[in-house]
Amino acid sequence: MKRLALQLEDYMLPCMWKKNFGIDCLGCGMQRSFNFLLQGEFIAALHMYPAIYTLIIMFAYLILHLKFKFKYGHRVILSLFSINISIIVINFIIKTF
Structure with missing residues (x-):
């Protein structure tokens, strides 16, 4: 590998x-x-890149949701998306300043 x-x-x-x-x-x-x-x-x-693990989790869950159509899958994906955006922006701010 x-x-x-x-x-x-x-x-x-x-x-x-x-x-x-x-x-x-x-x-x-x-x-x-x-x-x-x-x-x-x-x-x-x-x-x-601190968001790497949460991005992997989000994309894995998205693929599973597309396959199995979880009842509240859209809410989980939206939550994971919000968490990822927060981590990415906070990391950018810390690196910039």
């Missing part, structure tokens, strides 16, 4: 926002964080 992760580093997309304006965007670090997950570096992934 580490070999795959090392190969993925060659195909990571550059952040055009950071390239043009010199500051991180709201998604900066997500690719590297996912790469850390593939390498088994779970703490490093959390430090790189």
Whole structure:
């Protein structure tokens, strides 16, 4: 798995926002964080992009909800979305200042 992760580093997309304006965007670090997950570096992934785990949970739940149509699935997805947005914005503010 580490070999795959090392190969993925060659195909990571550059952040055009950071390239043009010199500051991180709201998604900066997500690719590297996912790469850390593939390498088994779970703490490093959390430090790189704190919303990585909640995003994975949200997308996994979304896929399950599309398959099984949970009764209150839309509320859970909306809650997870709100939590993710909060984590991403707070992380952006902390990194920026």
